[in-house]
Amino acid sequence: MPSPEMTAAAEVLAQAIPAVLAAPVADQRATWEALAGPVPGDVSVTATDVAGLPAEVVRAPGAAEDAVVVHLHGGGYVIGSPRSHRLLAARLSAASGATVVVPEYRLAPEDPFPAAVEDARAVVEAVVAEVGPARVAVSGDSAGGGLAVAVLAAWPAGRSGPAAALCFSPWADLSATGVLGDGGADPGERGEVVLSREWLAACARSYLGAHDAADPLASPVHARLGGLPPLLVQVGTTELLLGDARRLVAAARAAGAEAELVEVAGAVHLWMLLVPEAPESASAYERAGAFLRARLGAAAVP
């Protein structure tokens, strides 16, 4: 049973989100920035640039400087920024004991596919060159989750890549979003209150234009996933993207990768960012932190 915090937030989001997503792109971006919420005062946030892109380096007290999580923010490849995802980055740093780098990759419609992939790849390569692949993980939420897996799946064979992959509510299939893929029919309404099919379709059009939505760099469920590092995917059961998460993990496992799926009962899309006070969010960060610490060898945060 979802917590009262989750239940309450779902009710409020259900009322508030439609107007947000119906707004022009510029207003949607502004709203997500305003949504960021305060970051704990003891977490340092430093603006920098990595591989020529603006980025924020987020570090909780005691976090290692040489263990790095590159976090790719969500927002349908159209909205979102390091600012909108500061809270997530801060809590991920605290939970993992690693430094979190959030790049400002280029967004559609100004910079459509494959700009985001190129930027994300360049940032991951730069960080790997700096601290070594064994000390790097790539994470992402929503569109950023799909982007993270796309970049890792396309990592050049024969070169050591990052040590772990982490996804929150990944958008992993722009060609068949919302399909569960377990043989059942389209699941329809599960209680999704954040995303809508219409909004996702608009984002996909904006990002891809006429490009094939089944391109593995846009829809990593179609990628060759055998070379992925260990993957942890967390998703809420109300989510339109539940099927994306399930099919991504199934495809990774079928290809021989180590992949774990955690389905959180009653959780809404991106609950760990949108409902940070819910106990489901504390658990999500704890699981992510334990997973990353085990693979990056970062020190536990006291």
Add this chain to the structure above:
Amino acid sequence: MPLPEPPPAGAPMLPAATFAGSAVMVTGGGTGLGRAIAVEFARAGAAVGIVSRSAEHRRTGVEAVRAAGGNAAEAEADVRDAAQVADAFDALESALGPVRLLVNNAAANFPVAAEDLSPNGWRAVTQIVLDGTFFCAQELCRRARAAGDGGAVVNVLATQAFTGGPGMAHTAAAKAGVDNLTKTLAVEWAPYGVRVNALAPGLFVHDEMRAELTALRTEGAGVDARRQPAGRLGRLHELGWAATWLCSPYAAFVTGHTLVVDGGNWLRRHFVMPEFVPVREQIAEALRPPAER
């Protein structure tokens, strides 16, 4: 000139040893109003048990009580579950001794038009407020009776309990239930030496409220001293003082009472009626993306 400020936080309102040897359980005592009440109990000499579902909230509650010089313990419980409530009493009593004082503060809340409220949303709020208050009070009374002790309970209400709460049907109905329950229990339990009162706070600002002032949350909207007849907001320790007084021996003849601490706000009426705004429109305005405001 606004209503005058109270003496500062930390000033003694009750004699320092008023609750010496007593333990109080505060549900939802880790944050906001509950934590402020817990701190005042500590200042008046009580050992304080913080009950919350959240480990983080229990930690902040316990730290606040200890910072005020009090003895604190914590217990995890979802007050909607009577068995968990009993377990929490066990845990706190083994750490602090008999718990004969109780503040039913745990609550949940969000604005919603009644026709949009889901069954889960309705149940989450009403069960925490009404069921949770009853289970905790009942457990305290059973234990006090069995030991031949008296006790005191304070239920935290909202003035919507008296007026209805447009946009807050779940909370208003549940708190009205608690207001009524307060009166029933006061009479039933007076022969056992157990008093039951209620406290209805007005507008008090606390840290968590500020933290929730993000674009899509309306909690804390209209936090503005100029909108209050008192010309100021409530100070958290004022609420704590009211709660401690109601539980103290100085209120020994007070039971079944609801004390409103709101600077008169709930009684305001307009000589000239302001334009009526339907709840749906108020909520839509409050939830409108900031970019459009």
